Amino acid sequence: xxxxxxxxxKVWRQDNAADQGRFETYPAxxxxxxxxxxxxxxxxxxxxxxxxxxxxxxxxxxxEGICGTCSLVINGIPHGGRKGTTACQLHMRNFKDGQTISVxxxxxxxxxxIRDLVVDRTAFDRIIQSGGFVSVRTxxxxxxxxxxxxxxxxxxxxxxxxxxxxxxxxxxxxxASAMLFVAAKVSHLNLLPQGxxxxxxxxxxxxxxxxxxxxxxxxVTGSCEAVCPKEISLDFIARLNRDYGLSVLK
Amino acid sequence: xxxxxxxxxxxxxxKWDQHKFDLKLxxxxxxxxxxxxxxxxxxAGASAAATLxxxxxxxxxxxxxxxxxxxHSIAAQGGINAAKNYQNDGDSVxxxxxxxxxxxxxxxxxxxxxxxxxxxxxxxxxxxxxxxxFAREYGGLLDNxxxxxxxxxxxxxxxxxxxxxxxxxxxxxxxxxIGLGTVTMYPRTxxxxxxxxxxxxxxxxxxxxxxxxxxxxxxxxxxxxxxxxGTVFFLSTNAVGCNVTATYRAHRRGALFANPxxxxxxxxxxxxxGDHQSKLTLMSESxxxxxxxxxxxxxxxxxxxxxQIPESDRDYFLERKYPSFGNLAPRDISSRAAKEVCDEGxxxxxxxxxxxxxxxxxxxxxxxxxxxxxxxxxxxxxxCITGENAYRQPMRIFPAVxxxxxxxxxxxxxxxxxPGLFVLGEANFSDHGANRLGASALMQGLADGxxxxxxxxxxxxxxxxxxxxxTDHPAFQQAEENVxxxxxxxxxxxxxxxxxxxxxxxxxxxxxxxxxxxxxQSLEAALKRIPELRDEFWHNVNVPGSGSSxxxxxxxxxxxxxxxxxxxxxxxxxxxxxESCGGHFRVEHQTEDGEALRHDDQFxxxxxxxxxGLGKAPELHKEPLVYEEVHxxxxxxx
Numbered sequence: 001x002x003x004x005x006x007x008x009x010k011v012w013r014q015d016n017a018a019d020q021g022r023f024e025t026y027p028a029x030x031x032x033x034x035x036x037x038x039x040x041x042x043x044x045x046x047x048x049x050x051x052x053x054x055x056x057x058x059x060x061x062x063x064e065g066i067c068g069t070c071s072l073v074i075n076g077i078p079h080g081g082r083k084g085t086t087a088c089q090l091h092m093r094n095f096k097d098g099q100t101i102s103v104x105x106x107x108x109x110x111x112x113x114i115r116d117l118v119v120d121r122t123a124f125d126r127i128i129q130s131g132g133f134v135s136v137r138t139x140x141x142x143x144x145x146x147x148x149x150x151x152x153x154x155x156x157x158x159x160x161x162x163x164x165x166x167x168x169x170x171x172x173x174x175x176a177s178a179m180l181f182v183a184a185k186v187s188h189l190n191l192l193p194q195g196x197x198x199x200x201x202x203x204x205x206x207x208x209x210x211x212x213x214x215x216x217x218x219x220v221t222g223s224c225e226a227v228c229p230k231e232i233s234l235d236f237i238a239r240l241n242r243d244y245g246l247s248v249l250k
Numbered sequence: 251x252x253x254x255x256x257x258x259x260x261x262x263x264x265k266w267d268q269h270k271f272d273l274k275l276x277x278x279x280x281x282x283x284x285x286x287x288x289x290x291x292x293x294a295g296a297s298a299a300a301t302l303x304x305x306x307x308x309x310x311x312x313x314x315x316x317x318x319x320x321x322h323s324i325a326a327q328g329g330i331n332a333a334k335n336y337q338n339d340g341d342s343v344x345x346x347x348x349x350x351x352x353x354x355x356x357x358x359x360x361x362x363x364x365x366x367x368x369x370x371x372x373x374x375x376x377x378x379x380x381x382x383x384f385a386r387e388y389g390g391l392l393d394n395x396x397x398x399x400x401x402x403x404x405x406x407x408x409x410x411x412x413x414x415x416x417x418x419x420x421x422x423x424x425x426x427x428i429g430l431g432t433v434t435m436y437p438r439t440x441x442x443x444x445x446x447x448x449x450x451x452x453x454x455x456x457x458x459x460x461x462x463x464x465x466x467x468x469x470x471x472x473x474x475x476x477x478x479x480g481t482v483f484f485l486s487t488n489a490v491g492c493n494v495t496a497t498y499r500a501h502r503r504g505a506l507f508a509n510p511x512x513x514x515x516x517x518x519x520x521x522x523x524g525d526h527q528s529k530l531t532l533m534s535e536s537x538x539x540x541x542x543x544x545x546x547x548x549x550x551x552x553x554x555x556x557x558q559i560p561e562s563d564r565d566y567f568l569e570r571k572y573p574s575f576g577n578l579a580p581r582d583i584s585s586r587a588a589k590e591v592c593d594e595g596x597x598x599x600x601x602x603x604x605x606x607x608x609x610x611x612x613x614x615x616x617x618x619x620x621x622x623x624x625x626x627x628x629x630x631x632x633x634c635i636t637g638e639n640a641y642r643q644p645m646r647i648f649p650a651v652x653x654x655x656x657x658x659x660x661x662x663x664x665x666x667x668x669p670g671l672f673v674l675g676e677a678n679f680s681d682h683g684a685n686r687l688g689a690s691a692l693m694q695g696l697a698d699g700x701x702x703x704x705x706x707x708x709x710x711x712x713x714x715x716x717x718x719x720x721t722d723h724p725a726f727q728q729a730e731e732n733v734x735x736x737x738x739x740x741x742x743x744x745x746x747x748x749x750x751x752x753x754x755x756x757x758x759x760x761x762x763x764x765x766x767x768x769x770x771q772s773l774e775a776a777l778k779r780i781p782e783l784r785d786e787f788w789h790n791v792n793v794p795g796s797g798s799s800x801x802x803x804x805x806x807x808x809x810x811x812x813x814x815x816x817x818x819x820x821x822x823x824x825x826x827x828x829e830s831c832g833g834h835f836r837v838e839h840q841t842e843d844g845e846a847l848r849h850d851d852q853f854x855x856x857x858x859x860x861x862x863g864l865g866k867a868p869e870l871h872k873e874p875l876v877y878e879e880v881h882x883x884x885x886x887x888x
Contacts, residue, residue, distance in 0.1 A: 002524065016799065034523040036635075042528055042750070049748045049803065054794050057802055059316060061489040063529045065631065066414055067320040082634075089634050114460050115800040122437065125317050129429035133422035134381045138301040138700045141372075141379035145336065148390025158383040158408060161415060165319055194381045 005031040005092060008100040009044065011056055017112050023102070033093040037080060038063060038070060040092055041103075056103075057116040065089040065229065068164030071171070072117055073104040078168035078227045086166065086229040106167050108176035110214040121167050123213040124181060131205035132185045134194050147193050160188040162230040169224035169232075175216030180224035182210050183240035184232045190243055200247030207244055253506075253858060253873045256661040257361045262879045263344075266365045269662070270705055274712035281306030284711050285718060287454055287469040289441045289496050291318030293413075293420055293692055294675025295475030297699025300423035303432035305704055310467060311424065312436045312456060314491055314805075319421045322477060322489040323695060326413025327534035327628065329395060329405035330377075330692040332370040337394050341402040343367045348880060350690060353399040353580055354655070354683020355832035355848065356882040357512070359856070359875060361662060362680045369701040370693050374406055376700055380419040384408050398535050399580040399687040399887075410534055410627040416692055420699070439465075440805065442736075443729040444472065444500045444671065447719045451500075451671035455729045457737075459805060462798040464733055466721040471670045471707055474500060475699065478654035478676040480513065482813045482820060483765070484757020486651035487519060487532040493809035494816050497658050497677050501819075505666045506858035506871060508679035509656035510816070511824035514686055514833045515766050516652030517543075517584035520635055520645075521604040530650040531635055533607070533628055535688040538577045540612035540621065541645070543568050543588070545596040545605050552598055556606055556644045567591055567605075575887040582685045582833045582846070583887060585649035589766050590844065592648075599646040608644035649766060653691060655682040655833065656823070659858040659873070663706035664698060667858075669714060672707060674698035679856065684832025737797045740807045745790030749807045752787045756810070756817055759783070764821050769837045773825040777818060781865065784814040819859060819868060826870065829853045850882055 007028040014021030028044050035043070038060050045055035061069040070087040074080035080090045095101065103117065111119040163184035170178050186203050189195030195202070218237060225234045258269040276284065284307050288299040291313040299311040315321060333346040347367035351358055374392075378384065384406050385393040394403040408415040427433040438459040445453035445468070453468040479494035480486035501507045518533045544564045546552055551559050567587055572579045579587070588605045591597065598604050613621050618641055622629070629640045636646070657679040664672050664680070675695040682690065719725070763776035787810070795801040830839040830846035831853070839847040855872040862868055 032524050032526055035526045036528075039526050039528050043526060046748050046750060049792055049794055050746075052794070055803060057800055061315060061320055061491045062322060062325045063490055064325060064487075064531045065634075066411065067315075067322070067324050067489065069315065069320050084630070085634060089631070091635065091637070093637060118800060120460070121316055125319070125425065125428075125435070125437070128319075128422065128425040133426040134379065135426065136376075136379045136423075137304045138297070138376060138423070138704070139372075141375040144334070144374045144378040144384075145391050147378075149386055150390050151386045151388050154383050154386045154390075157381075158385075158415075161383050161408075161418065162411065164414070165317065188383065189381045192381050192383065194379055 003033045005033060005095060005097045007031060007095065010100065010102045012104045013056070013116050014113050016115060021113070031092050033091070035092045036063065036088055037072070037074065037090045037092065038088050057118050059118050060088055063088040066164060068166035071106050071119060071167060073106065073171055075102055078106065078171040079229055084229055084231045106171035108170045108215070110176065110178070111167060111170065124165055124167065126213060127178070127182060127206050127209045128185065130209035131198070131202040132189070134189060135198060149193060153191055157188050157191040160184045160191065160232065160236050163232050164230055166229060168227045168229060170215065172223040172227040173216065174221070174223070175219065177218040178210050178215040179218035179237050179240070180228065180232055182206050183236040186243060187236040187239050199243060200250060203240060203243040204247045251667065251860065251871055253659070253667065253871050254661060255359065255873055256663055258662065262360065262364050265361050266368055273705055273709040276708045276711050278306055282308060284308065285310070285469040286471050286473060286707065287467055288312070288473045288475060289454065290321065290475035290477060290677070291424065292321030292323035292475060292477060292675060293417055293695030294699045295321070296417065296420035296424045297696050298473055298475060298674055298703050299433055300420060300427050301700055301704045302707065303427035309433040310436065310469065311433055312439045312441055314438065314440045314459065316438050318424060318435060318437060319418065321417065322492055323417045323692065324414045325489065326692050327410045327532065328397060328536040329407035329412045329689040330373070330416060331397070331404050331689040332374045332406060332693065333367055333404060334371055334374060336392060337403045339402045341404050345402065346370060346404065349400050350681070350687060351683070351880055352885055353687035354685055355846065355885055356683065356877070357831050357875065358683030359680055360877055360879060365702070366681050366694060366697050369697045372701055373693060373696045377416060377419050380422060382408065382415050382419045395536055396539060396578065397688040398538065398578045398584070405689045407536070410625065413692060416696065420696070441496045442499065442733045442808065444503045445725050445729045446503055446668065447723055447725045448716065450669045450714065450716050452719050453721065453726060455733045457733070460800050462801065464730055466726045466730060468719055468721045468726070470716070470718050471672060471710060473672045473674060473703065474658065474677050475674040476677045478657065479816060480651045480654050482757065482817055483651040483761045484754050485522065485527060485530050485761070487516060487530050490529055493812070495809050495812045497673070498812040498816050500658060500671060502861050503668070504861065505668050505671060506659040506860055507656070507819060508659035508856050508858040509823065510820045511827055511834050512655035512684045512832060513651060514581060514653040514655060515585040515649040517581055517588055517649050518607060518647045519650035520632065521599055521648040523600065531631065532650070532652060533632060533645065533647060535581070537607060537625060537628060540624070541577065541607040541609050542566055542611060543577050543605055543607055545591045545598060549595045552596060552602060556608070565591070565596070572887045579887045580685060580687060585766060586835060588649055604646040604648045606644035607647045609640065610644070613641065653686055655679065655684060655686055659856065663709065664702055665706065665710065670710060670716070672703060674703060684834055736808065737804060740791065740793045740804060740811065741797060743789065743791050743793065745792050747790050747792060749791055749793065749803055749810050752783070752791060753810045753813065756783060756813060760817050760820065764824050767835050767837050768824050770825065773821050776821045777825065780814070780818045780821065787811065787814055815864065822868065823857055823859065826857060827853060854882070
């Protein structure tokens, strides 16, 4: 039989973007240690609804760590601090009985709060729209094996491509910088022969859009890498700086 | 109503090419006069929206997620099939076609499946051109792996995240078009009704989930790519937001729903740990390439740890029953075999609902590093959820609802019986028959979106000559009132039970009565209970908050309300299909050794149901399945 935990939650509640917001305290009793953090919130919400109160709004979808929807700062750390793990995959066995846990939304100017723990991350989509693609049309692509790509290069591109676009990197950064996200996206495509023709243009445009969205500057403290659920390496920021620098010098 | 599948005449291998030539075109300058609504931004929706916009149509794309990059296609792990024959192991378009038809237990439409196999090769080319980082060999060429239901290696993969990488490819193509202004994207927006004008689908009503605003959108055609209905079972491997709402509400407007009883139970999921569970997690089927499935031979050994059970006391039941496919037997067969051994009391883990998937032989043969390279992220995921290290002890797995082969009925052009309403990907019924093979869902989604709809939608525009209505049309007014009326009704009940408690109860009911095994008795019991539960839902559900802001309880209540009706349709279809085939297993119809027993003389048809009103029996329309090329044999994987 799984162990049960009794916890106290301090949860950020905010009715809308204009509301000032506040912490509210809720008990979470009889929590099964096999539950995920979000399943624990489901249980708390069931109790709130039964007590005639409004449930805590939070985003989630796949609940298996891949869609990048869940976005909770748990005890001050985006996704809760377990290495390489999203909040939906953080299980309650990582907490202690009697513990008080704070739950907050991503906090960044570029990610305004919609309600409670739900934020608007469309800024990331706009960065991709500015250059995060290879300009090919459907149809007319050459045979997939026409361009051999060394395994090391393809693996490296895959390391970058693993980014799930959750925004934890921004939430962890003291400047709310989106550099790790942009670096992962630019590197994934710039490493591959298919992405090389637009290499400079891509780096330039995506960095420009990132600045437009109000993300802060990068000072390479590495807090982004520490919380990234896909463990995207800081090395990609160096690579982005190089691609960006070369494009500016051109 | 006569169902016309519009399958082109001529030899199977030439149908699609000839049909593409026969389809009418829209000239480049006229394309911008046509507006298309695409609902859903998974592989099918995103690829369709991007491609249609590239062609010059004006596209609006909608998704309920906060970004089009998050649709549940993203969770597919294992791979995507294509008849490239890069391995020189005897693959061909015809073999992929035949494997898919056979895997679907001869209940899919032959012409559609052949086309799917044909365009599979273009999909891989397209994805590589977009920068999808598929796994490669040291020589720089693409790597393949094998998958269930096939004896060739034709599956392309990108670590354990093929779905995410393919979706990011389609999303990048879509994003490019959004940036160019040819697609308007509506994230966090849910379609709540279909608008029919003069018998044609001409628009939708949506709710902006962030602020509750109800909006009307008119178009020349509506494309639904809204995925499957697996969450009717509450617990499934689908995302918690997946729902049947868009397709079911189109069904209420007249679209036929075909084969809802074809649901796929995936054999390799992490077992349920308790009542709190909100979803189940799949472990990729690719694990079965190197993992061996077993349970103890004797019930008494089930309490022991795996290492305490010697080799001679283990029953590798898939290898025993299906020696030629072994651990790679198709999903429906593997799932049922696991259920059987658990029903015999030989299951392992809590509640006896689990079987072992053991990698110790593969680790001995290939070394732990190789296994880590192939499946590392899956092993990590398993440890994260269960707290167990699968390099040291076998994984425990159990079948779970994963995919739904049924969906809205479509013809060869992927158009439903409602002119102007097209349905793509998992949301339609067309390609997988009664069981889908692994790595074929991604293939179908992208085939429909990149390579089929761009041709067939033009033919509709060129031939239908329907005006796009204004959103002031009375049909929009009526549909909007329908949507706001339903929301107000849900908010006004103020009952005692939460939406989730109803969903959980419904899901359990459907799982127990219409899950891995079904009988006349169980289905009749479900059909009696579902309307009672629905009635209780509409009198006793508690939906807090208001309709004019982000209200997740209200969103959820609307989806569960649809499941309350849809579940009845699912069980009705399962009861009417008095045979076993693929994922639909009726206990009354099995061979002596417990395999599915089809009755081709009575059931070689697609069952398409017409909505007749709430509480009224739906009307069944049959599309006979005519096989010109393949012989309908009994599936054997022995």
